[in-house]
Amino acid sequence: MRRYGDFTRAEDAVQEAMITAVEAWRADGVPEHPAGWLRTVAARRYVDQVRADAARQRREHAVLDATPRDALIAPPPDAEPPRDDLLELLFLCCHPALGPSAQVALTLRAVGGLTTPEIAAAFLVPEKTMGQRIVRAKQRLREAGARFDLPPEPERGPRLAAVRHVLYLIFNEGYAASSGPALRRVDLTGQAIRLTRRLHRRLPGDGEVAGLLALMLLTEARGPARTGPEGDLVPLAEQDRTRWDRTAIAEGVALVTRALSTAPVGPYQVQAAIAAVHAEASSTEDTDWPQVLALYELLERLAPGPAVTLNRAVALGMVRGPRAGLDLLHELADGPLAGHHRLLAVRAHLLERAGEPAAAARAWREAARLAGSLPERRFLVRQAARLS
Amino acid sequence: MKYLMLIYGNEQIWNSLPAGDLSTLIGEVDAFNEALRASGELVESQGLVSRPRSVRMVGDAPVVTDGPYLEAKEYVGSYFVVDVDSEERALEIARSYPALRFGSGPSGGGLEVWPLMTGTGGDL
Numbered sequence: 001m002r003r004y005g006d007f008t009r010a011e012d013a014v015q016e017a018m019i020t021a022v023e024a025w026r027a028d029g030v031p032e033h034p035a036g037w038l039r040t041v042a043a044r045r046y047v048d049q050v051r052a053d054a055a056r057q058r059r060e061h062a063v064l065d066a067t068p069r070d071a072l073i074a075p076p077p078d079a080e081p082p083r084d085d086l087l088e089l090l091f092l093c094c095h096p097a098l099g100p101s102a103q104v105a106l107t108l109r110a111v112g113g114l115t116t117p118e119i120a121a122a123f124l125v126p127e128k129t130m131g132q133r134i135v136r137a138k139q140r141l142r143e144a145g146a147r148f149d150l151p152p153e154p155e156r157g158p159r160l161a162a163v164r165h166v167l168y169l170i171f172n173e174g175y176a177a178s179s180g181p182a183l184r185r186v187d188l189t190g191q192a193i194r195l196t197r198r199l200h201r202r203l204p205g206d207g208e209v210a211g212l213l214a215l216m217l218l219t220e221a222r223g224p225a226r227t228g229p230e231g232d233l234v235p236l237a238e239q240d241r242t243r244w245d246r247t248a249i250a251e252g253v254a255l256v257t258r259a260l261s262t263a264p265v266g267p268y269q270v271q272a273a274i275a276a277v278h279a280e281a282s283s284t285e286d287t288d289w290p291q292v293l294a295l296y297e298l299l300e301r302l303a304p305g306p307a308v309t310l311n312r313a314v315a316l317g318m319v320r321g322p323r324a325g326l327d328l329l330h331e332l333a334d335g336p337l338a339g340h341h342r343l344l345a346v347r348a349h350l351l352e353r354a355g356e357p358a359a360a361a362r363a364w365r366e367a368a369r370l371a372g373s374l375p376e377r378r379f380l381v382r383q384a385a386r387l388s
Numbered sequence: 389m390k391y392l393m394l395i396y397g398n399e400q401i402w403n404s405l406p407a408g409d410l411s412t413l414i415g416e417v418d419a420f421n422e423a424l425r426a427s428g429e430l431v432e433s434q435g436l437v438s439r440p441r442s443v444r445m446v447g448d449a450p451v452v453t454d455g456p457y458l459e460a461k462e463y464v465g466s467y468f469v470v471d472v473d474s475e476e477r478a479l480e481i482a483r484s485y486p487a488l489r490f491g492s493g494p495s496g497g498g499l500e501v502w503p504l505m506t507g508t509g510g511d512l
Contacts (some may be wrong), residue, residue, distance in 0.1 A: 099473045102428070124390075125431050125471050133428025176508035373506045 094162045097144035102137040103166045112191045167196050171216050207263025211272045217252035218275035221245040233379045237284040249279045267303040289318040306337040322354040341370040361387035390471045390504040391478040397465035397497045416486035433468035
């Protein structure tokens with residue numbers, strides 16, 4: 001495998017070598033170095049196979065050469081342009097008959113070209129589990145009668161929204177994994193950006209695809225600054241902004257600016273715009289918080305949700321003081337974020353700024369207890385320890 | 389999202405099951421595991437040998453003793469880990485665990501569903 005880099009062929013060759021070994025060893029006895037013997041035979045079988053495949057290819061080319069020229073040359077200009085299957089493939093992989101984890105797995109496999117072991121490693125599950133998930137997803141698609149074509153016009157909007165969401169999930173998984181003590185796994189953020197870039201090229205007029213690409217670029221641009229020397233998380237307010245990737249920021253800002261001025265506004269564009277405001281500020285103090293607040297208000301109208309309200313509370317705290325932010329948090333007290341570590345962390349931050357260190361320390365500790373990830377827990381524990 | 393399912397058992401319940409019920413149950417648990425494996429949600433599944441040892445500090449040295457950390461009629465008999473789309477799905481799986489019906493009330497067996505902490509961190 002390492003020598004030749006072709007998985008299927010290498011597997012076949014090793015299998016052939018095993019068969020040869022069983023026959024030869026039965027006749028002549030086991031050789032002195034069985035493993036070396038196997039490697040040598042497998043390598044020879046591999047070369048045989050490559051030669052056989054090459055011969056087959058030559059035969060195919062011969063057939064091709066015998067085909068009349070006009071059957072091969074480009075179609076006349078009024079015919080359809082060469083097909084790009086990207087959209088059809090994405091629509092199929094993100095079919096509504098599948099759950100999010102199946103959509104993500106299938107998209108990475110079929111569109112991203114990742115192998116099953118790579119996808120399994122990216123999501124920290126055994127290869128078997130991931131293989132089975134992909135098999136089941138394909139089976140579901142067959143049962144649902146999913147077809148490899150563009151959905152009819154009225155369905156296209158929601159189906160495209162599902163595609164954008166899957167790309168967003170892939171990005172997030174990769175972005176979260178690139179911090180903390182976890183070793184950097186398969187580059188999922190890079191995959192997500194590549195796929196979204198291709199989709200944007202295919203649908204340049206879709207403002208939300210452009211917005212999503214901009215959001216990814218602007219978020220990824222902060223990547224180098226958001227982990228400290230020991231792999232600990234560094235919050236936005238404390239990041240060394242000179243380490244942000246200016247090229248990615250420039251591209252993201254240009255994308256979102258163009259999208260906002262040419263296409264109907266949508267949640268990804270607004271999130272990208274918020275990221276752009278942060279990206280263009282040299283520090284937390286220099287940040288145009290009234291604009292961030294206005295954008296969160298717009299986002300809340302377009303795509304309301306407790307997580308958006310939570311972020312609006314942070315912005316409100318910066319514009320009108322921590323008390324105003326804390327008041328807004330009361331609205332979330334009975335919702336799905338009640339008891340969520342993010343809500344408690346924002347409360348702790350606002351309490352601290354309001355001059356209540358004891359209450360803030362309690363909230364940091366409670367947030368730490370409920371955090372779902374190790375790097376976040378460590379960060380929150382340190383915040384609590386700093387105050388007590 | 390990954391969840392650890394701790395399956396608690398109770399020796400008394402198991403010992404009182406008629407042989408027929410026991411083999412039906414074993415068949416059901418096998419089918420349950422197979423369905424989770426086939427859906428690509430099962431990460432791993434293991435039974436625990438009921439021969440635990442506890443290790444605790446006594447004075448300034450760790451001391452090994454027989455038995456579980458907490459003395460109780462219930463013990464962890466096995467565990468499995470699933471990777472699912474939502475907590476609702478994890479709870480649905482837990483509710484459908486076949487051996488659940490043999491334990492009832494505070495002394496019966498049951499399942500605990502624990503979200504597993506990830507090594508990844510979001511933006512702060």
